[in-house]
Amino acid sequence: MPPPNPESTAMLLQRIRAGDEAARERLLARYLPVLRRWAHGRLPARARGFADTDDLVQITLVRVLRQLERFEPRHEGAFLAYLRRILINAMRDEIARAATRGQQEPVGEHMTDPGPSPLEAALGRDMLDRYEAAFDRLSEEQQEAVFMRVEMGLSYDEIAAAMDKPSANAARMMVARSIARLAETMEEPHGA
Numbered sequence: 001m002p003p004p005n006p007e008s009t010a011m012l013l014q015r016i017r018a019g020d021e022a023a024r025e026r027l028l029a030r031y032l033p034v035l036r037r038w039a040h041g042r043l044p045a046r047a048r049g050f051a052d053t054d055d056l057v058q059i060t061l062v063r064v065l066r067q068l069e070r071f072e073p074r075h076e077g078a079f080l081a082y083l084r085r086i087l088i089n090a091m092r093d094e095i096a097r098a099a100t101r102g103q104q105e106p107v108g109e110h111m112t113d114p115g116p117s118p119l120e121a122a123l124g125r126d127m128l129d130r131y132e133a134a135f136d137r138l139s140e141e142q143q144e145a146v147f148m149r150v151e152m153g154l155s156y157d158e159i160a161a162a163m164d165k166p167s168a169n170a171a172r173m174m175v176a177r178s179i180a181r182l183a184e185t186m187e188e189p190h191g192a
Contacts (some may be wrong), residue, residue, distance in 0.1 A: 009079045009162070016068060028061060031083060035060060038044055039087055056094060060087040080152075080162060081144050127186075134185035142178035149175045 007026070015023035015088045035057045040145055052090070063086050064071075136144060148162060156168035156175070163170045 002016070008164075010073050013068060013073065013079070016065075016152070024065070031080075031186075032057065032061070034080070034154075035083060035087060038084065038152055049169075056087060058089045059090045063090070076141075077167050078144075080148065081140065084147065130186045133184050134188075138182060140179065141174075142181055145175045145178040146182055150179070 009027070009030075012023045012027045012030075016027060036053060039053045039056055041053075060083060064083060071079070073082075098138060105165055112128045128141060135146065138146065144163060145159065149156075154162070156171040158173035159165070160168050163171065182187070
């Protein structure tokens with residue numbers, strides 16, 4: 001069995017916990033553009049006066065770094081899902097903060113700008129709602145595969161590395177199966 005990749009996310013996390021600043025910088029450099037790309041256009045305009053996308057990405061990374069001791073990756077792609085979850089929570093916090101400053105709107109699951117996000121522009125609002133409901137019903141691995149390919153636009157090589165798959169073709173097959181399952185789930189009646 002080959003030795004572990006010294007640049008894998010799991011190895012970087014291990015080195016960061018041991019106090020390696022270079023590993024910390026490498027991890028941040030790897031995920032900063034990914035988080036920016038995903039967060040773009042997701043913060044509603046009413047909350048943007050208080051924070052913008054870059055602020056939320058920075059908040060996310062600070063929270064992640066503070067909580068690294070508690071995070072235990074089950075596989076490579078788990079860290080990306082963890083980042084996504086923390087970013088969504090940061091968005092919810094910012095929307096709630098904006099609401100307490102005079103705008104009364106409940107924090108909901110769909111935190112999008114009044115203008116469509118890139119995904120919404122491609123799918124339309126009704127289809128996006130069905131997509132998100134179906135996405136929530138996928139397994140964690142399927143969610144990560146769809147998220148990395150569809151929402152993040154990562155290559156199959158990048159997905160293979162992130163999810164510890166042996167090749168880009170293995171990642172392609174996993175993504176294809178996950179997207180097929182997503183499509184089947186979107187076709188099912190709501191509440192099924």
